[in-house]
Amino acid sequence: MGSSTTQAPSSSEKTGPVPTPVDQKSANHKVKAVELPFNVLILGETANGKSTLIRQLGVYTGNKNPDVQIGHGNLSCTKEVGRYPLSTQLCSFYLEDTYSGQPLKKTSYLELVDFTDEDAIVVANKPDEHGKVFKFELIDTPGLDDSDGNDMEIMAEIISKVSELSHLNAVIYVRSMNKPFGTSFIRFYEYIQRCMPMISNGLIVVHTAYTVDRVERALSEKIDLAKQRRESFQKATKGKMSLAHFFMDNDPDNTNPFAVSESLNGCYKLLKLLSTQLRLDTSNLKLLKAPNMVNVDAHMLLALQRLQSRLQKRLDDGIAAADKSKSAILRTRREITRLQAQQGECRERLDELDRDTEVVLGTKTVAEDYGMKELLWEGMLWLDNRDVSFDSDCSITKVQKSTGSGCKWLDEDVRGTTWRATLKSGIFRSMEGSATFYTTMQRKHHGEIETMKARFSHGKETIAFHEASLQGLGPLDDKDAETEMLAEHLDRCTGTIERIKKDTFEAALWPLLRQFYVSHRKPSNSDIADFVEVYDPKTSELLVGP
Structure with missing residues (x-):
């Protein structure tokens, strides 16, 4: 129909005494219906x-x-x-x-x-x-x-x-x-x-x-x-x-x-x-979490926060055990990873709005x-x-x-x-x-889009600065590489926690999360791992790992 003015005919010509706008046997069957309903x-x-x-x-x-x-x-x-x-x-x-x-x-x-x-x-x-x-x-x-x-x-x-x-x-x-x-x-x-x-x-x-x-x-x-x-x-x-x-x-x-x-x-x-x-x-489309859903999330978050604490302690110990130069490298890489996570969130929001x-x-x-x-x-x-x-x-x-x-x-x-x-x-x-x-x-979201673009650009420059500071530094040994892997696990766990903490979630996830949200029993460790797997399979593996 388009965006132009729609004007109905004012003619009082009648189609018959029966109050039915469509006569399937009339010549109007030749009129092609719109492609999509x-x-x-x-x-x-x-x-x-x-x-x-x-x-x-x-x-x-x-x-x-x-x-x-x-x-x-x-x-x-x-x-x-x-x-x-x-x-x-x-x-x-x-x-x-x-x-x-x-x-x-x-x-x-x-x-x-x-x-x-x-x-x-x-x-x-x-x-x-x-x-x-x-x-x-x-x-x-x-x-x-x-x-x-x-x-x-x-x-x-x-x-x-x-x-x-x-x-x-x-x-x-x-x-x-x-x-x-x-x-x-x-x-x-x-x-x-x-x-x-x-x-x-x-x-x-x-x-x-x-x-x-x-x-x-x-x-x-x-x-x-x-x-x-x-x-x-x-x-x-x-x-x-x-x-x-x-x-x-x-x-x-x-x-x-x-x-x-x-x-x-x-x-x-x-x-x-x-x-x-x-x-x-x-x-x-997003789904707004009901109070009972937030209560279910609380059980999942408690397990993840415990995992987060364990990973954080192991990471701190690893960084402390490294020599001064290696410790600086690890902290810089941690900062780069943190900034990259922020960039990912910023890009995700831009993809949602800049359309x-x-x-x-x-x-x-x-x-x-x-x-x-x-x-x-x-x-x-x-x-x-x-x-x-x-x-x-x-x-x-x-x-x-x-x-x-x-x-x-x-x-x-x-x-x-x-x-x-x-x-x-x-x-x-x-x-x-x-x-x-x-x-x-x-x-509609022009102001927020411009702010996010500026933030994304600034983040990109900051990451480039940190990456440049690592140029020419020696490689990490196996123990330091293990510490860096712990940092990746911690960042992944933290990101999953932040996603679950949100008061909305993607509507497409409902068929997968429904069984947990409609259950009236306390979730088991297996339930928690299955729930987290919907958001991030690798974080779920960390929950059930050694």
Whole structure:
């Protein structure tokens, strides 16, 4: 789709009375789907509607009975990460009067809620983008805050699976309108920030159970339910997060045509945004250690620190036993080895940051639906455009935009860290539009990259200086060589300790470390050696050696 403005056709031409955007037998089968699917990770606590949302998205594509299991109560029905492919055109829906055969116009919300299939039918508009077919891969996950599971272990399993994907386009967090935002969401978001920094600012919050009956009750009290929900989110998160919010009924009453059309249009708006999200690299995902993991690490570190002490004592004794000139050589070589280890860490960090891969800076959404228009029709002024802006702490490289039917992004202006545009809509239309902002890892971490490069250059010069100081000195004898080998062992052990001490680890290591972290018994010496072997086989050999 690219980074240009996405405009859906405003034509009200209908494809038929059945609310199905894809007709497999139509001429649209000639439209070639995009080569790679949009991979979408769906997260949320148990009993908030993740699987139901996936099922309804399946209904949107024309599958009336998607094979998605739905849980009940506080036990998650989804026990493992599951993948659900969708292939669909994108189109919005409207209600058609069964008597006149014409689209319903300016009917009050109260009347629409009470309509039956005798009063109106749901009809699909003409597909967007000339019937282009989009492929999505929805990744369902076990529910968090599950009475039958461990959240940190569940997240570790999820992110480990995500790290195996070729790419990830978006992450959805599902939250029922029946559940307030609180500490559990803050804890979840902080975890995502640490483990998936390239996409955490682009998290999409989908509020489920946003039923027409619920909206009707709010309208009767002059309440903008969506605005109220966003404000409660900002209050719960102390205004620290500006994320995209979508409101939809994920399980509509199929006997109510208005409920069905609102739900399908909610699916349309969500998929429309997802279809603009860029592919993000998943090769550097990290896992944040839970308290129980830190406790397991403590046993491993204790064994390694004992080994470290033994090696340090033997090394000190070896250096002390050497003559003065040989002792100086050994200390200089020790310093070179230490500096080389620092260079390795610096290079590893640079390889992680100095890359031209995309990072999400944030998303801006404008959503003023039928419910808001009800309030406006009662005397408030309706404006047909909204000025939207986004400011970042680093330069914006790409902007991916989507719009609802009849809406257009106009007067777009991107200048460094600032973006401005106007979303325009026809009068009495719902106003829908989203813009997601991207930069690159290089630009996002420019300051740190320059610091690391300077440090690397200085380290290189220092190593060269020490190596030059060793030129012309005599060779070490066998005993001194043994002492130097002890120094290498000590450095290797110290490096392994520093890796295990970190509060995150590579997601790719989870399948190998899982058995140790989920065990509820004290690790044996064999367990410790096997654990350390995951990080460094040679250090593991030192643990079990003489």
